[in-house]
Amino acid sequence: MPFKHNAARRHKIPKARFRVTNWPDYNESLRGRGDITVWIEESVAQVWFARPRKQRGRPATFSDLAIETCLQIRAVFALALRQTQGFVRSVLGLMGLNLPAPDFSTLSRRASSLKLSRPKQQTNLEPSTLVIDSTGVKVFGAGEWQETKHGTRVKRRKWRKLHLGLDLNSGDIICCELTEENVADPSALPDLLDQVVDPIATFLGDGAYDGEPSRNELEKRYDGVEVIIPPPKTAVPSLEAETAPTQRDRDVLAIEKNGRMAWQKANGYGRRSRGETLMGRYKQVIGHSVKSRKLNNQKMEAKIGVSVLNKMTALGRPAFERVLAT
Structure with a gap:
């Protein structure tokens, strides 16, 4: 996942190629x-x-x-x-x-009040690596084509925010939450973590989760968890960085010393791209919008979509190997 400020030079970096082996x-x-x-x-x-x-x-x-x-x-x-x-x-x-x-x-x-059946619990030999991301899904309403073609009056769109948590080890979605569009990502994090059963060794999130509330919530729940969240470019170390640096302080100092790309490679931040791939997979298989009109039904609709994706994952997953450039 190259740093976005290198987008102008990204065409010079050859894209990694992978081959399915099964x-x-x-x-x-x-x-x-x-x-x-x-x-x-x-x-x-x-x-x-x-x-x-x-x-x-x-x-x-x-x-x-x-x-x-x-x-x-x-x-x-x-x-x-x-x-x-x-x-x-x-x-x-x-x-x-x-x-x-x-x-x-x-x-x-x-x-609206359905109790979903619990999937078969898989015994994980190692703690989970959790990637959390969010995306917007539409609520019923006129589409962009109708407004562009016929010049209809643009109405204020209703959106819902879908938060998904992916376990990189098993490939399953282990937490899901559908909120209103004005709910920030850190505010939805506690409800997502309440759904996680297995211990978490590594947490990956984008810059929206940066801050003490998210980091404190993760450290309070999981001992020794590795939190990989990129600090913003305006971030500065705390006053205790020299005597008792926090994990965020170490990240800020590493970025100042070696650059953001080196920090991403050293921490494996590129793994977070699988969370973005999951969002595209959800919209491709389940859809870009919710069909229900009540919020409780919309939440259950999202959970049903997650159970469908997990069932599809249980049928078989692709195994990849990287194709080296010649």
Whole structure:
């Protein structure tokens, strides 16, 4: 990840090339992403209906797993709620299962308070390397093409901010949060870290996370965590830098002495680019916008999208090797 101030000379730096070494397995995993049996297993039929409860009020007809399965299919195949109902109904019929499909109003109502099933926990032999980044996703509204083509009045767009945390060791998204557009990245960090189960050895974030609140939060939760956050160019060491330097002081002094590019290479800051790649992958597979209109439903929609991406990752990941220039 070259320093942005070198953009004018970046064309002189040859781009690194990589080659996939497990094409047969990776191709099969890509085919499996569209296999309907991956998203609807026969075992789901056994827990399709909700368990009886003793509380007052009308009991739920469908289990949380049934609702979650339908919402995952909606995310994978980019369907509306009514089309999701018809799609699931036809699949259940082809499977020979005499089960009803949740209607579109049930899917919308249950999504706001849905409890997602926990994925199978993987035993990590080493602490996680966490990369956190954020991006904007659109809420419903007129598109840019309509405004450009027909000259319609430009309305104030509504956006949501999607925060994702990627474990570089496993390739899974281990934390997710959808907030309003005015929520700063450091403000969303505590809620993201609450979702992380395994210990963290290294944290990578962009300059938006620079500051004492983010660093103190990480050091309070994880002993000996390595925080790799680039200080701004106006950053100066603290008054205690000579006697008791903090990790940020050491970063500032290293940048002043050797330059920002050398600091990035020494700390492995280029690994943060995988977080940006994750954002592009989310928008390519799930979409650039949220379909729901209520904030709670939008948050659940983002979590469903994350579970879909993690399930696709579990099917198979590409293995790369760098191609050396000749």
